Amino acid sequence: MxxxxxxxxxxxxxxxxxxxxxxxxxxxxxxxxxxxxxxxxxxxxxxxxxxxxxxxxxxxxxxxxxxxxxxxxxxxxxxxxxxxxxxxxxxxxxxxxxxxxxxVTEDTADMTMALLLAMTRRMPEGIAKMQNSEWEGWSPTALLGGRISGRRLGILGMGRIGQAVARRANAFGMQVHYHNRRRLRGETEEELKATYWESLDQMVARMDVISINCPHTPSTFHLMNARRLKLLKPDAVIVNTSRGEVIDENALTRMLRAGEIKGAALDVYERGAEINPRLRELDNVVLLPHMGSATxxxxxxxxxxxxxxxxxxxxxxxxxxxxxxxxx
The missing domain is CATH 3.40.50.720 (NAD(P)-binding Rossmann-like Domain)
Known part of the structure; x- marks a missing residue:
């Protein structure tokens, strides 16, 4: 039968x-x-x-x-x-x-780097100028972004995706730092050229770019809360391709509006598709519709x-x- x-x-x-x-x-x-x-x-x-x-x-x-x-x-x-x-x-x-x-490890790591570059090199602004027929030709001072080589990247969550981001960041000449629930083995740190920070507060206060690559759990909900976001340098950029709930989105929006953080590049949001309308209005953000694994x-x-x-x-x-x- x-x-x-x-x-x-x-x-x-x-x-x-x-x-x-x-x-x-x-x-x-x-x-x-x-x-x-x-x-x-x-x-x-x-x-x-x-x-x-x-x-x-x-x-x-x-x-x-x-x-x-x-x-x-x-x-x-x-x-x-x-x-x-x-x-x-x-x-x-x-x-x-x-x-x-x-x-989704490699796809999400690719998108993390794409968002990092898009934010630091002001790509959305350049695309908008071209689409709106506003470009009048090359200028020595137009749309000046920043070089990522030599910058400090702080990875929050060093699992599969965090490590894949670290490998890509090394290829771009970035200095890789990380915070994780458990420290990686010495040989893995050496391979990734990654510096471990036991204190998340101390790490975020010293980084040029923060990449969120940890899952959403009760212990990571609003891990990047208002107090911790205020530790970021004014010229720092935050990238999130993990889970929106890890960042206090309202606090992030307030600080971006006030110029207390240089920019944010986000693929995920705290309330799913219900994105804070004030966040959408900002010029210093890059927003994608949860495309990190979309291959x-x-x-x-x-x-x-x-x-x-x-x-x-x-x-x-x-x-x-x-x-x-x-x-x-």
Whole structure:
């Protein structure tokens, strides 16, 4: 007798090749429109499937998980971050959670450097002049930015992405510094030419550029709060390609408006797509719509990891990328 196929619900549109493979392997319900599920749709989904494949736009909280039927056994997240999933409640309900670590490392590090360069070399202003037909020719004093070679880069969070940023920064001639929950091994520090700071306050006060590359957890929420932001040098730049909640966005906006920080380049925001309108108005910011992992290759690899996690679970084994609350 043939084994019954797992019932899988996918909450967002995924690359076609990923959806096709999911349909080959499982009894899958795919999303027809590229919009986030409503709360009611999520509630229905957790009641009818064996495996839920959510993304960062879905809040899989205590109340939602508590409504799941005994059928739901795996939440196979499409993405590395799981701060939108109540992993502890899932564990208590006997539901495994998996994610897709490592896939977005190089793409996000590339975007970090792109934002750093865009901010320090005033690229958005140059693009705007060209698009608005305002450029009247080269001038020795027009749109003068800053050279990044020799500048101090302070990396907040030295995991996979932070280390990838450090390698790129070294190639640009920057001085690499970092703060992390745990200090790296000596040979890794030597390879990355990275200087460790036990005190985050002391590090941020001395850097020319701060790059946020740590996850959002209860301990990192508003890690860059108003008090710590005030420690930054007036000519410092802050770049965030990690999670918006790590920075107090209102405090950052106030300081940027007052000229107390030179600039910010952001790909993520504290309240998702609800960006502070005062932040949008500023000339000393570069804002992107969460594009850090947006490469065709990365999104397909992410889907492949989801499929491996589900298939391994279906075969009676623990998903290779299972998330355990104590890991966070």
């Amino acid at each position: 043939a084994k019954q196929r797992l019932s899988v619900v996918v909450t967002r549109r995924l690359p076609e090749v990923v959806e096709a493979r999911l349909a080959e392997l499982f009894d899958v319900k795919l999303r027809e429109s590229d919009t986030a599920m409503t709360r009611q749709e999520l509630q229905q989904a957790v009641k009818e499937c064996d495996v839920l494949v959510p993304t960062i736009t879905d809040q899989i909280d205590n109340a939602l998980i508590s409504q799941a039927s005994g059928r739901l056994k795996l939440i196979a997240n499409y993405g590395a971050g799981v701060d939108h999933i109540d992993t502890e409640t899932a564990r208590q309900q006997g539901i495994m959670v998996s994610n897709t670590p490592g896939v 065709v290759e990365g999104r397909i690899e992410m889907g492949e990891k989801v499929i491996i996690n589900i298939k391994t679970f279906d075969d009676g084994h623990r998903p290779p990328d299972q998330v355990v609350p104590s890991m966070l």
